[in-house]
Amino acid sequence: xxxxxxxxxxxxxxxxxxxxxxxxxxxxxxxxxxxxxxxxxxxxxxxxxxxxxxxxxxxxxxxxxxxxxxxxxxxxxxxxxxxxxxxxxxxxxxxxxxxxxxxxxxxxxxxxxxxxxxxxxxxxxxxxxxxxxxxxxxxxxxxxxxxxxxxxxxxxxxxxxxxxxxxxxxxxxxxxxxxxxxxxxxxxxxxxxxxxxxxxxxxxxxxxxxxxxxxxxxxxxxxxxxxxxxxxxxxxxxxxxxxxxxxxxxxxxxxxxxxxxxxxxxxxxxxxxxxxxxxxxxxxxxxxxxxxxxxxxxxxxxxxxxxxxxxxxxxxxxxxxxxxxxxxx
Amino acid sequence: xxxxxxxxxxxxxxxxxxxxxxxxxxxxxxxxxxxxxxxxxxxxxxxxxxxxxxxxxxxxxxxxxxxxxxxxxxxxxxxxxxxxxxxxxxxxxxxxxxxxxxxxxxxxxxxxxxxxxxxxxxxxxxxxxxxxxxxxxxxxxxxxxxxxxxxxxxxxxxxxxxxxxxxxxxxxxxxxxxxxxxxxxxxxxxxxxxxxxxxxxxxxxxxxxxxxxxxxxxxxxxxxxxxxxxxxxxxxxxxxxxxxxxxxxxxxxxxxxxxxxxxxxxxxxxxxxxxxxxxxxxxxxxxxxxxxxxxxxxxxxxxxxxxxxxxxxxxxxxxxxxxxxxxxx
Numbered sequence: 001x002x003x004x005x006x007x008x009x010x011x012x013x014x015x016x017x018x019x020x021x022x023x024x025x026x027x028x029x030x031x032x033x034x035x036x037x038x039x040x041x042x043x044x045x046x047x048x049x050x051x052x053x054x055x056x057x058x059x060x061x062x063x064x065x066x067x068x069x070x071x072x073x074x075x076x077x078x079x080x081x082x083x084x085x086x087x088x089x090x091x092x093x094x095x096x097x098x099x100x101x102x103x104x105x106x107x108x109x110x111x112x113x114x115x116x117x118x119x120x121x122x123x124x125x126x127x128x129x130x131x132x133x134x135x136x137x138x139x140x141x142x143x144x145x146x147x148x149x150x151x152x153x154x155x156x157x158x159x160x161x162x163x164x165x166x167x168x169x170x171x172x173x174x175x176x177x178x179x180x181x182x183x184x185x186x187x188x189x190x191x192x193x194x195x196x197x198x199x200x201x202x203x204x205x206x207x208x209x210x211x212x213x214x215x216x217x218x219x220x221x222x223x224x225x226x227x228x229x230x231x232x233x234x235x236x237x238x239x240x241x242x243x244x245x246x247x248x249x250x251x252x253x254x255x256x257x258x259x260x261x262x263x264x265x266x267x268x269x270x271x272x273x274x275x276x277x278x279x280x281x282x283x284x285x286x287x288x289x290x291x292x293x294x295x296x297x298x299x300x301x302x303x304x305x306x307x308x309x310x311x312x313x314x315x316x317x318x319x320x321x322x323x324x325x326x327x328x329x
Numbered sequence: 330x331x332x333x334x335x336x337x338x339x340x341x342x343x344x345x346x347x348x349x350x351x352x353x354x355x356x357x358x359x360x361x362x363x364x365x366x367x368x369x370x371x372x373x374x375x376x377x378x379x380x381x382x383x384x385x386x387x388x389x390x391x392x393x394x395x396x397x398x399x400x401x402x403x404x405x406x407x408x409x410x411x412x413x414x415x416x417x418x419x420x421x422x423x424x425x426x427x428x429x430x431x432x433x434x435x436x437x438x439x440x441x442x443x444x445x446x447x448x449x450x451x452x453x454x455x456x457x458x459x460x461x462x463x464x465x466x467x468x469x470x471x472x473x474x475x476x477x478x479x480x481x482x483x484x485x486x487x488x489x490x491x492x493x494x495x496x497x498x499x500x501x502x503x504x505x506x507x508x509x510x511x512x513x514x515x516x517x518x519x520x521x522x523x524x525x526x527x528x529x530x531x532x533x534x535x536x537x538x539x540x541x542x543x544x545x546x547x548x549x550x551x552x553x554x555x556x557x558x559x560x561x562x563x564x565x566x567x568x569x570x571x572x573x574x575x576x577x578x579x580x581x582x583x584x585x586x587x588x589x590x591x592x593x594x595x596x597x598x599x600x601x602x603x604x605x606x607x608x609x610x611x612x613x614x615x616x617x618x619x620x621x622x623x624x625x626x627x628x629x630x631x632x633x634x635x636x637x638x639x640x641x642x643x644x645x646x647x648x649x650x651x652x653x654x655x656x657x658x
Contacts, residue, residue, distance in 0.1 A: 165646055202608035204608070232563055235563040237564065237566055237603060238568055261644060269560060272560035276531055276564060279561070310528075310594055313586065314559050319499030319500065
């Protein structure tokens with residue numbers, strides 16, 4: 001993400017095209033983590049390289065969890081190291097705890113995405129910690145980062161899952177979301193990401209929550225991570241844009257799902273998101289045709305995975321001129 | 330729709346619950362018109378009655394076109410007459426021309442939806458008329474309605490298809506949309522509906538077009554008819570709500586498609602739309618559980634039809650309390 005005071009030589013943003021909205025592909029992490037078939041390392045890298053070549057500025061390439069917990073990420077080291085060779089790409093990875101963060105720092109990953117749940121029940125079930133303990137973990141990660149020489153410090157992102165609803169608790173207190181966001185910001189987050197992990201959000205709630213969080217965390221970028229579980233994903237993006245959000249997570253072809261709703265869709269579809277933003281005159285830096293072409297790579301590698309996406313079925317509108325081309329002209 | 334100066338005894342709105350947003354089911358017309366299998370009349374009526382019982386205030390039940398043009402509507406008379414017996418339901422039907430309007434008037438249908446295209450090319454291909462000729466047709470329909478005794482006058486709605494994009498022409502001039510809307514309003518429309526027939530719209534365009542149209546047609550209700558062809562349907566609803574739109578078309582399970590994009594989705598999914606509006610605290614009068622139950626009727630009647638809908642796959646959020654129940658409590 002931009003305007004990041006912690007960015008050092010690890011941040012390759014200088015060479016990038018102008019963007020109004022900053023996208024992060026999370027299909028390789030959030031998408032693949034619930035897919036039972038291992039995607040071979042070379043095919044993950046082919047996906048990463050092709051999507052970066054299509055103009056995607058940032059990709060969450062893996063998660064630093066033990067391979068016995070999620071076998072899909074057994075190749076986290078190889079994926080990270082080779083992804084770091086991709087020109088212009090910010091390579092991000094999820095870290096559940098200090099140990100994971102240490103793996104990422106050692107590998108030289110550009111960005112660490114720490115995630116905790118705003119829902120107390122979900123946090124207890126997911127990482128067996130009270131929320132306060134998770135915030136303390138986050139502080140230790142920030143300390144460890146600050147022990148590194150300036151040119152070896154990854155960007156640290158504080159993610160709040162279940163911030164707009166929880167399968168265990170239902171509605172989540174907005175005060176709790178703000179309290180957690182402020183705690184992560186004060187602990188040293190370079191960015192905050194607010195996530196609708198189970199797809200409960202609606203545009204009104206999104207506007208309210210993001211406005212409040214953004215008002216409380218000062219100049220930190222606040223990103224949105226929406227799932228399309230109940231069809232409201234892109235409507236929530238539109239509402240977040242209104243609130244001033246300019247950083248969004250999504251997954252190519254909506255790869256992924258929802259562990260709490262078998263058969264349901266997961267992350268919002270990157271291809272449809274890019275089309276909507278581009279149609280709105282917002283520069284994403286992504287070439288829509290090239291992005292759509294990446295779907296074939298994923299289909300070939302994972303023949304049995306469910307793929308979503310309306311743009312891929314319908315095609316671009318007649319005479320469509322992307323904002324990217326308008327700017328280039 | 331409400332606040333309709335032309336409404337006489339044909340308008341059953343007096344007995345209805347309070348609503349913030351007014352929905353119209355169009356699956357039986359826009360959805361079925363491109364489906365090759367004839368849906369038996371009794372099953373159409375079962376769908377109409379079940380959805381009305383779920384709280385749907387208005388259903389476009391058929392189209393008064395010759396049966397040789399669209400065999401699906403060969404039972405237009407029977408469907409209309411029997412649908413008119415449904416308590417509390419506004420029965421609407423599409424009319425392509427004066428002859429169709431005369432059939433509707435004779436049957437005593439509550440509302441006539443006249444549709445013309447803002448795209449000159451699309452209008453020529455679809456009804457073989459210049460736009461000015463279509464507006465003249467509309468004026469003749471209004472005259473014919475006004476010849477009726479006051480208690481036999483249907484509401485007349487002026488619909489503008491391809492208003493947000495056209496498969497032949499691409500982008501459509503907003504001035505043309507406004508010009509056509511004003512012409513229909515001046516000719517005597519009780520309502521205007523602006524349609525994104527091929528799913529080209531984005532939230533920015535929606536906000537611009539609807540604000541301009543609403544500013545020009547005075548107090549007439551302006552409804553939105555969105556297709557989800559490229560995934561932006563509910564985002565466009567959110568933008569239209571911001572612009573002040575309170576009338577929306579949709580089809581149960583997204584029944585239908587797009588003749589210009591085989592395999593693509595058609596109308597926005599009514600079930601997902603109702604969920605989003607309800608989540609936003611807007612009263613639709615629709616019971617979400619009862620609405621979802623109607624899907625089974627349609628599935629049984631048309632085993633081979635493609636059905637969409639994220640809510641149906643994922644279910645309602647944990648502890649979800651609908652706005653409807655909150656209001657009733």
